[in-house]
Amino acid sequence: MPLSELIYPRNIPMGARTEVPRPSEFGLSDFEDLTIPTPDGESLSAFLIRPSNKQFARNITILMFHGNAGNIGHRIPIARALEGNSGCNVLMLQYRGYGLSTGTPDEKGLTIDAQTGLDYIRQRAGLRGTKILVYGQSLGGAVSIGLVARNQAQGDIAGMILENTFLSIRKLIPSAFPPAKYLAPLCHQIWSSEDVLPLITKAPxxxxxxxxxxxxxxxxxxQLYDLCRAEPKIWKELPNGSHNDTVAEPSYFQYIEEFIRNYVE
Incomplete structure (x- = not known):
């Protein structure tokens, strides 16, 4: 099996990959179902979810990058909690090759996708001028780190949230996929967050x-926290959180709300 198959699982039938739950299935009504073109000719599906409580809406847009399994439809409950607890807009971007997005995922392509999502916020009426909070889980954390490092000088990224992400794919493979550990040096999907994260100094x-x-x-x-040179940097542990259910741990969204209130808005 190619290493790219381990990093971006392709074992879900194409028909199943297009089954993307919609926000309306989770009680959300103020949302848009978007198709966003990339500079290299792909089309990315996305959901833009607006705060349900307009009275407490913040001038903040969360750009949300998901992990490597499933699609954005499976993360709608997270987006719902984010907009409900924080009063922020949430743009859920779906990488190429996932859900209804066209193309095939790889590091170069996902890097383009992330920039496309950020540029959409910068150019879209109603979002343009909002503070941008980048949020990434697992693979999405690596995507987030690269995006913020490339864009911090523009001054509109107000913060970043990282959950359960890795130092690099090469260092992840020996623990996550032990049979492939001797192939790790040959992996062309690097996602070397340990090298990129220290470049970020202008976003909490x-x-x-x-x-x-x-x-x-x-x-x-x-180790990523220790390498981080951004100030402030905030460390929060979820003692019983596993890879896919840390978000369900008590205090998860409380920590995010405190971070937004104290360092972002």
Whole structure:
């Protein structure tokens, strides 16, 4: 099996990959179902979710990058909690090759996708001029780190949230996929967050670490925190959080709300 198959799973039938739950299935009504073109000719599906409580809406847009399994439809409950607890807009971007987005995922392509999502916020009426908070889980954390590092000089990224992400794919493979450990040096999908994260100095960062993560060793998150040069940097542990359910741990959204209130808005 090619290493790209391990990093971006392709074992879901094409028909199943197009089954993307919609926000309306989770009780959300103020949303848009978007198709956003990329500079290299792909089409990315996305959901733009607006705060349901207009009275407490903030001038903040969360750009949300998901992990490598499933699609944005499976993360709608997270987006619903984010807009409900924080009063922020949420743009859920779906990488190429996932859900209804066209193309095939790889590091170069996802890098283009992330920039496309950020540029959409910068250009879209109603979002243009809002503070931007980048949020990434697992693979989405690596996507977020690269995006913020490339764009921090423009001054509109007000913060970043990282959950259960890794130092690099090469360092992740020996623990996540032990049979492939000797092939790790040959992996062309690098996502070297440990090298890129120290370049970020102009945006506060919240680290959310599930200490029972069975896929990304929690030591990866701790090392990223230690390498981080941004100020402030905030460390929060979720003691019983595994890779996919850290978001369900008590205090998860409380930590995010505190971060937004104290460092973003």
């Amino acid at each position: 960062i919240l680290f959310l670490s599930g200490l029972k993560d069975e896929i990304v060793p929690p030591t990866h998150m701790k």
